[in-house]
Structures are given as C-alpha cells and as structure tokens.
Amino acid sequence: MSTNGVPEVLRKAGFTSETVKALSSYKDEPRWLAEKRLEAWRVFEETPMPTRKDEAWRYTDISELGELESFVPYAASPDVTREGDLPGAVQRLIREGEENSALLVQHNSETTLRRVDEELSSRGVIFTDLHTALREHEDLVREKLFDQVPAGYDKFAALSAALFAGGTFLYVPRGVEVEVPIQSYYWLDVAGSIMPRTLVVVEEGASVTYIDEYASADAGEPALSNGAVELFVGQGASLRYVSLQNWARNVYHFNTIRSAAGRDATINSLVVSFGATLSRTNVEAGLTAPGSDSEMLGLYFADEDQLIDHHTLQDHIAPSAHSDLLYKGALRDESRAVFSGLIRVEPGAQKTDAYQTNRNLILGTDEAMAVSLPNLEIMADDVKCSHGSTTGQVNEDEIFYLMSRGVPRQEAEKLVVFGFFGEVTSRVPLRGLREKLDRAIEEKIGLGFEERVA
Amino acid sequence: MLKIENLRVAVEEGGEIVKGLDLEVGRGEIHAIMGPNGSGKSTLANALMGHPRYEVTGGSVTFEGEDLLELEPDERARLGVFMAFQYPSEVPGVSVANFLRTAVNSVREEELSAMEMYRLLQEKMRVMQIDPSFAERYLNEGFSGGEKKRNEILQLLMLQPKLAILDETDSGLDIDALQVVARGVNEMRGPEFSAIVITHYSRILRYIEPDYVHVMLDGRIVTSGGKELADELEAKGYDWVRQEFGAGTQS
Ligand SMILES: Nc1ncnc2c1ncn2[C@@H]1O[C@H](COP(=O)(O)OP(=O)(O)OP(=O)(O)O)[C@@H](O)[C@H]1O
Ligand SMILES: [Mg+2]
Numbered sequence: 001m002s003t004n005g006v007p008e009v010l011r012k013a014g015f016t017s018e019t020v021k022a023l024s025s026y027k028d029e030p031r032w033l034a035e036k037r038l039e040a041w042r043v044f045e046e047t048p049m050p051t052r053k054d055e056a057w058r059y060t061d062i063s064e065l066g067e068l069e070s071f072v073p074y075a076a077s078p079d080v081t082r083e084g085d086l087p088g089a090v091q092r093l094i095r096e097g098e099e100n101s102a103l104l105v106q107h108n109s110e111t112t113l114r115r116v117d118e119e120l121s122s123r124g125v126i127f128t129d130l131h132t133a134l135r136e137h138e139d140l141v142r143e144k145l146f147d148q149v150p151a152g153y154d155k156f157a158a159l160s161a162a163l164f165a166g167g168t169f170l171y172v173p174r175g176v177e178v179e180v181p182i183q184s185y186y187w188l189d190v191a192g193s194i195m196p197r198t199l200v201v202v203e204e205g206a207s208v209t210y211i212d213e214y215a216s217a218d219a220g221e222p223a224l225s226n227g228a229v230e231l232f233v234g235q236g237a238s239l240r241y242v243s244l245q246n247w248a249r250n251v252y253h254f255n256t257i258r259s260a261a262g263r264d265a266t267i268n269s270l271v272v273s274f275g276a277t278l279s280r281t282n283v284e285a286g287l288t289a290p291g292s293d294s295e296m297l298g299l300y301f302a303d304e305d306q307l308i309d310h311h312t313l314q315d316h317i318a319p320s321a322h323s324d325l326l327y328k329g330a331l332r333d334e335s336r337a338v339f340s341g342l343i344r345v346e347p348g349a350q351k352t353d354a355y356q357t358n359r360n361l362i363l364g365t366d367e368a369m370a371v372s373l374p375n376l377e378i379m380a381d382d383v384k385c386s387h388g389s390t391t392g393q394v395n396e397d398e399i400f401y402l403m404s405r406g407v408p409r410q411e412a413e414k415l416v417v418f419g420f421f422g423e424v425t426s427r428v429p430l431r432g433l434r435e436k437l438d439r440a441i442e443e444k445i446g447l448g449f450e451e452r453v454a
Numbered sequence: 455m456l457k458i459e460n461l462r463v464a465v466e467e468g469g470e471i472v473k474g475l476d477l478e479v480g481r482g483e484i485h486a487i488m489g490p491n492g493s494g495k496s497t498l499a500n501a502l503m504g505h506p507r508y509e510v511t512g513g514s515v516t517f518e519g520e521d522l523l524e525l526e527p528d529e530r531a532r533l534g535v536f537m538a539f540q541y542p543s544e545v546p547g548v549s550v551a552n553f554l555r556t557a558v559n560s561v562r563e564e565e566l567s568a569m570e571m572y573r574l575l576q577e578k579m580r581v582m583q584i585d586p587s588f589a590e591r592y593l594n595e596g597f598s599g600g601e602k603k604r605n606e607i608l609q610l611l612m613l614q615p616k617l618a619i620l621d622e623t624d625s626g627l628d629i630d631a632l633q634v635v636a637r638g639v640n641e642m643r644g645p646e647f648s649a650i651v652i653t654h655y656s657r658i659l660r661y662i663e664p665d666y667v668h669v670m671l672d673g674r675i676v677t678s679g680g681k682e683l684a685d686e687l688e689a690k691g692y693d694w695v696r697q698e699f700g701a702g703t704q705s
Contacts, residue, residue: 290556370608396506402553404503406531406561415556419547419592 018040019073020162022097023119023307027131029167030138033145040151040161047155056154059338060280060309060369065252068155071224072192073163075108084115090187093215096439102127106166106196107187123176125208130167130197140171143320144201148258148286156254160195160228167197168234168442169209172205174234179242181209181430189223189253190212200241204234204262211433215275218248223249225276229441231259231267235289238266242433246440247275249304254299256282261292261321270428273300273308274440284313287321287349298327299424299437301444302368309338314356316349316383325356328424330417331337331368340373344385345380352383360391361420363413414445455481455519455648456617462512463494463501471497473673479617482645486659486684487652489670490692495652496540498670501622504530504536517617532561534616538606538623540652546593550605551575552588561613578611581641583634599626607638618642619648624658634660637681638672656684669695674698 007022020041024034038453049068050057080086085096086105094103101120105113111129126137133141151161168184188194197379198212214225225247233239239259247253254278273279273415285294294314302308314323329337339358360370372389394416402412421441425434456479463472473492479485489495501508502515504527515522521642522530545553559565566574579586582604594602603623609620620639624632639662651662651700659667659681667683668675671692676699677683687695 152669395543396543398543400503400505400527401539401545402548403527404531404537404539405553405557405613406528407553407556408528408560409526411556411560412528415548415553416545419545422547 006076008073011072013072015068015069015071015073015159015163022140023074023163023165026320029131030135032142033134034043036146037162040158043151044155044158044162047158049155056311056340059336060278060307062252062280065222065278067362068159068224070310073195074165075190075192077107077110077112077186080105080107080112080287083115087187087189087217089215089217090185093185093213096436097183097213098181098211098430099179100101100183102182104129104168104184105158106168106184106185106194108190108192109165109195117180120178124173125176125178126169126171127182128169130164130169130199133169133199133273136172137169138202141169141199143222143234144230145199145239148232148260149228149256153256156226157256158230160197160226160352164195164197164228166194168199168212170198170208172202172206172208175205177206178208181211183211183213186212186214187227188225188247189219190217191219191223191250193224193226197227198230199316200231200239201235202233202239205236209236209240209242209430211244213244213246214253215246216248216251218250220250221449225253225255226229227255229255229257231257231258233261233265233267236264237262237339240268242428242430243281244272244433244436245279245281247276247279249275249277249306250306250376251276253278253281255281256284258282258284258286259294260286260288261294263289264291265289266293268295268297270297270299270424271310272298272437273310274444276306278307278309281307282311282313284315285323287314287316287352288318290318290320292318292321294321294323295427296323296325296327297323297424297427299421300327300329300337301331302329302337303332303444304333307336307338310340312339312341312356314341314343314354316343316345316352317355319349320351321450322353323355326424327358328361328421329370329371330361330363330420332363332365332444334367336367336368337370339371340375341377341387341423342375342377343385345378345383345385347379349380350382352380352385352387356387358389359420362391362393363417364394410447413441417441417445455479457516458513459515460517461498461501461510463497464509464511465497465507466509471673472501474513475670475674477649477668477675479650481648483666484643484649484662484664486533486664486667486681487650487670487675488654488687493670493674495670499537499619499650499652502619503535528560529687531613533614535619536613536615536617538603538610538620538621540621540625542594542602542606544592544597546592546595548591549590550591554609556611558612574612576598578608581611582608582638584606584608585644594612600628600631603627603635604638605623607635610641611638611641614642616646616648618647619650619652621652622654623651624653624655632658633661645690652695656688669699671695671699
C-alpha cells in the first residue's frame with residue numbers, strides 16, 4: 001500500500017473534527033466544501049446513533065456496530081497504472097460484469113483506475129472520482145452535491161458528507177445518449193471504513209445506464225461502508241441505475257440512494273443486496289416533476305445471520321407521475337430481512353399512479369424472518385395507488401411436481417428460486433449483469449436449503 | 455413390471471386412506487381404476503410417485519424389480535414412472551420450455567442439444583395441439599383446466615416413461631380435447647408402455663382401451679374385470695358396487 005502523503009490522523013482509528021479538516025486539506029478542497037464538511041460533522045455529532053426506539057430502525061438493531069467514531073477513517077490504496085495491476089478479484093469482477101464504456105475502480109478510500117472511452121469524452125461525458133471532479137468541474141459539482149442526500153438526512157448521511165472519499169461523478173450533457181453502460185467498482189480489503197459517494201447528473205434528453213458495484217475481501221475485523229448516492233435526471237432524460245452490494249461478511253453497509261426527476265424523465269433503479277453482515281439501504285425516488293416515471297426494483301438474498309434492510313419511498317410531489325416498485329427477497333438459515341416501503345402522495349399530486357409490491361420467499365427454515373411494512377400516505381384524491389406484500393415458504397407441491405418429472409430436489413429448488421427472482425431480473429435489459437446475479441443466486445443456494453440429515 | 459402388495463398409505467390429517475391394496479401391472483398393459491370420490495385413487499397415485507405428504511405405512515411396491523418406496527420422486531421418474539396430476543401445480547417464473555429442458559435432460563442418459571430439444575418440443579406440442587407460444591409461458595400459470603391437462607400429456611410425450619399414472623386426465627376436458635389427450639396417450643402405446651388410467655367416466659376408455667378395469671372402494675380394489683366392467687359400473691352406479699363388494703366383505 002502506498003500511504004505516501006496520507007496524513008497520520010486519517011490512518012488512526014477514530015473520527016474527529018481534526019479528521020475532517022485533515023481530509024479536506026489533504027484533498028486540497030475549496031473552502032465552501034471544507035466548511036460543508038465541518039458543518040456536516042457537527043450534525044453528525046449532534047445526531048444520536050439510531051436505536052430500535054426510532055421508527056425507521058425498529059427491526060434493525062445496529063447496537064453491535066458500536067460507535068461509528070471508532071473506525072479507521074481512511075484506507076490508502078495501492079498504485080495502479082493499468083487494469084492488469086488491479087487485484088485479481090477486481091479484474092474478475094470486471095471481466096464477469098456488464099460490458100462498459102467507462103470504468104472507475106475505487107480501492108479502499110481512493111480511486112485507483114479510470115478508463116473512459118474516447119467517444120464518450122468527445123461527446124462531453126464526464127466520468128471521474130469526486131475529488132478530480134471538484135478540481136476540474138467545480139461549478140457542476142457544487143450545484144448538486146449534498147442536494148439529494150444532505151447531512152441532515154440522518155446520522156449516516158451526515159458522516160458521509162463529512163468524510164466521503166473517492167466517489168464518482170458522472171455527468172451526461174444535454175441530448176447525449178450513452179449506449180453502453182458505465183460502471184464503478186468499489187473494492188475494500190482492509191478493516192476500516194469506505195465512504196464512497198455517487199453523484200450522477202443526466203441533462204435534458206440524455207440517457208445512460210450506470211452501475212455501482214461493491215465487493216470486498218474479508219478482512220476479518222469489522223469494516224464500515226457508508227455511502228450516499230444522488231441522482232439528478234433532467235427533463236425527458238432517462239437513467240438506469242444499478243446498485244449491486246456484494247460485500248464480504250465483515251462489512252456493515254449503509255447507503256442512501258435518492259433521486260430527483262425532471263418533467264417526463266424516467267429513472268429505473270435496481271438495488272441488489274447480497275453481501276455484508278448488516279445492510280441498510282434507503283431508496284427514495286422523488287417524482288418531482290409532472291410526467292416523471294420511476295421503476296424501482298429490488299432483489300435480495302439473505303443467508304446465515306445476515307440482516308438485509310430496505311427502506312423505500314415513492315415521493316409523489318408533482319402530478320401525473322408514475323412509480324412502480326417491486327422488491328423480492330429470499331431468506332435462508334437464520335437471516336432477517338426488513339422491507340419498509342412508503343408511497344407518499346403530496347397534496348396536489350393528482351393523477352398519481354403508484355404501485356408497490358414486496359415478496360419474500362423463505363427457504364427451508366423456521367429460523368429466518370422477513371418483516372414487510374408497506375405503507376400509503378395519500379393527500380390527493382384523484383390517484384391510483386396499490387400496495388401488497390407476501391411472505392411464504394417454498395411450496396412443497398411445486399417441488400414435488402418438478403421432482404416427479406425427474407428433476408432432482410436441488411435443481412427443483414433452484415428452478416423455483418430462479419423463477420421467483422425472474423420477475424425482477426427479466427425486467428433488467430443488462431445481460432452481463434443478469435448473468436452475474438444468476439451466479440450469485442446460485443452460490444447462495446449452494447447445495448440446497450432443505451434440511452438434510454448430516 | 456409394477457407390483458403393489460398390501461399397500462397402506464396414510465396422510466397426517468386424514469388417517470389411513472389406502473388400506474391394503476394389491477395390483478399388478480404387466481408390460482404393455484393398460485389398467486383403468488374407477489371408484490367414488492374420496493376412495494383413495496389420487497392417494498394411491500401420489501404414493502406411487504413419492505409425494506412426501508403421503509406416508510406409506512405398510513406393504514410394498516416394486517417396479518421392474520426395484521423397491522420403488524425407497525426412492526425419491528425424481529429417482530422414480532428416472533426409472534420410467536410418470537404421473538399426470540389431477541391438479542397440476544403452477545410454478546411461477548419457470549417457463550414450460552425451460553422446465554421441460556431440465557426434466558428431459560434429467561431422465562435421459564445423454565443430454566439433448568438445444569436444437570434437438572427445440573424440435574422435439576415443437577413436434578410434441580403439435581401432437582397435443584398446444585400453441586407454440588406456450589413454450590415461453592410459465593408452467594401452468596394462468597392455464598385453463600383443459601390446457602393444464604394437455605400440458606400434462608405433453609410432458610408424458612417428452613419424457614417417454616415406461617409407466618404412466620393418469621389421474622383423471624379426462625376430467626374437465628371438452629370433447630375435442632379429450633380426443634387430443636387420448637391420441638397423445640395412444641402415441642405412447644406399445645409393448646413397452648403401461649398405464650394406470652384413473653377415471654370416473656367410461657368415455658375415455660373408449661379411446662384408450664384398457665386391458666383391465668379395477669374398482670376402488672374405501673382404499674382397496676374390491677373387484678376387477680375387463681373393459682365391459684366400466685360400462686356396467688356406469689350403468690349401475692357405485693351403490694351396486696357397495697352392495698356387492700362393500701365394506702366388511704374383505705378385511
Ligand atoms: N393431504 C391430505 N390431507 C388430508 N386428507 C387427505 C389428503 N389427501 C387425501 N385426503 C383424504 O383422503 C381421502 C381420499 O382422497 P383421494 O384424493 O385419494 O380420493 P380420490 O379417490 O382421488 O377422489 P376423487 O375422485 O374425488 O379425486 C379423502 O377423504 C381426502 O379428503
Ligand atoms: Mg382424485
């Protein structure tokens with residue numbers, strides 16, 4: 001690891017205001033940002049750690065995490081000049097991922113590799129880490145940074161604003177249609193913390209697919225991933241956003257993804273949660289202009305003692321907007337899943353069309369538990385809204401039916417689970433990604449989940 | 455080829471349903487089983503296929519010399535046993551084509567290539583007069599009653615078993631569909647194919663001619679005969695059977 005130049009205070013366990021200042025000056029940040037970070041730090045300090053007494057954390061106990069301040073704030077990265085220098089595991093993630101036209105790799109707290117197809121740059125697409133973006137495109141960044149996920153959102157958002165490092169800035173200028181997806185990988189191989197932050201701006205009439213993928217090597221000791229994702233999609237523009245969380249089991253993952261949509265804009269999001277010991281993701285789609293459309297897909301698979309929590313919001317502020325949410329999850333072993341979804345229709349958001357569905361499949365166990373809390377809050381009268389949720393075991397009659405045709409139990413279980421997830425994956429037109437998801441699901445199923453005599 | 459001796463089957467909430475049943479099915483033979491609602495016909499079929507909810511509490515079943523009761527359902531299928539379900543399950547998200555590919559390759563020694571599989575499926579769907587678009591539909595999901603039954607026989611044709619147990623495959627079929635289903639089964643007929651046809655109506659037996667007809671009552675076969683027994687039953691009803699062979703006459 002090259003620790004050249006990383007201030008001592010960033011490498012020691014414990015966050016303080018000194019850490020925040022040291023990070024700002026190490027990154028040579030503009031004053032306004034240094035001040036914002038310090039302001040966020042004060043919010044962080046003033047905000048108590050959430051407990052199960054807080055409504056939003058009722059079913060998610062994070063007490064075992066201890067004090068957030070106790071993590072090492074910054075982890076340096078090895079020097080990389082070409083893709084071949086990346087850790088083998090990262091090279092494999094890239095190889096097995098979606099074809100891409102631009103690529104960013106963040107290893108621990110720093111961005112180590114960036115590749116952007118010439119064709120994209122020539123059309124004005126900007127894709128770089130946030131620090132570089134702040135140097136080279138300060139005005140663009142300043143206008144939007146912290147706008148969707150401000151420090152005041154919650155304690156984790158405050159920490160992200162105070163101490164984010166690395167991160168991604170993607171800017172697609174007006175009218176530019178990017179055909180081939182753009183991808184960021186976040187790789188963590190030390191105990192400590194990673195605080196990536198994504199800022200995507202898609203200008204009027206432009207379109208792009210962007211993927212954030214998180215993966216790590218298990219460092220044994222607990223690690224913290226604290227992210228924030230801000231998505232801005234202009235008038236008539238379209239964004240497909242994928243978040244694929246597949247951390248090793250030593251990681252505690254917190255992430256807040258929020259979007260704002262312009263008139264007639266389309267946002268398709270897919271949030272996948274496979275990894276981490278505890279994973280909490282807030283996904284909030286702001287239907288902020290008339291005619292905007294948000295498809296929200298979620299896919300999760302919890303095993304062992306994992307806890308996977310999604311809190312979603314379909315925030316209908318403008319009239320005549322449409323949102324459609326489908327989150328599906330499988331649980332095995334002693335795992336837990338929490339889904340809490342709210343459709344909120346503000347006064348004046350007439351002609352809203354909003355749907356929300358959560359389905360959980362429990363695989364061969366009595367120990368796993370899924371909590372599903374669908375909610376509606378409707379303050380307009382001319383709207384179409386519906387929500388539903390189901391949680392159930394794999395149907396033994398279905399398994400028997402498949403087995404009676406010669407399909408071994410393990411294969412039958414696989415067919416049923418893939419069938420269950422197919423309703424989500426079939427809606428994502430990204431082949432490489434789908435294959436990656438299928439492989440991850442297959443790994444989770446492993447040798448099957450039927451209790452077997454040893 | 456199939457030998458059932460003194461078979462007893464119980465279900466958790468219903469107690470003993472099949473109460474000492476004997477039946478022998480030879481190679482190439484077609485046997486019909488008739489009997490009133492609740493007499494245990496589906497229970498017998500499910501037990502033969504190995505449904506986990508049907509517990510065999512006594513007796514034995516051998517198929518080509520192998521102890522069938524020792525085997526998992528998929529192993530029974532690979533030996534050549536097939537059951538057409540009275541109420542086929544719906545399996546969301548699993549397409550007919552994908553399912554049949556998995557199933558056919560599980561029972562065959564050598565896997566079929568994608569092309570061979572495609573051709574085979576097209577051919578059998580034609581026989582069953584199933585629209586090719588059904589290949590991409592999810593298994594039985596939203597199928598009409600008759601479509602489900604035809605889909606069962608499609609699977610029979612794809613898997614080419616040695617023994618088929620057809621549990622009321624004729625129920626709920628219109629006249630044309632009944633003929634299609636019968637044609638499908640008859641395509642299988644030959645010296646190597648045996649079948650147990652469970653039915654309430656003699657009509658299907660005019661298309662699929664049985665060698666033997668058995669009457670099941672309260673968990674046992676109480677009388678057997680040739681195909682004329684089916685007509686006699688239809689004419690005289692089960693009260694006649696109960697009087698002649700009813701509970702108490704055999705124990
Ligand atoms: N899983 C089960 N749990 C409880 N009772 C059952 C179960 N399966 C079957 N039974 C009972 O066993 C008896 C026989 O049922 P079965 O389905 O075998 O009858 P059947 O002869 O096929 O009738 P039908 O002609 O109506 O199809 C019935 O009384 C039924 O309620
Ligand atoms: Mg029956």
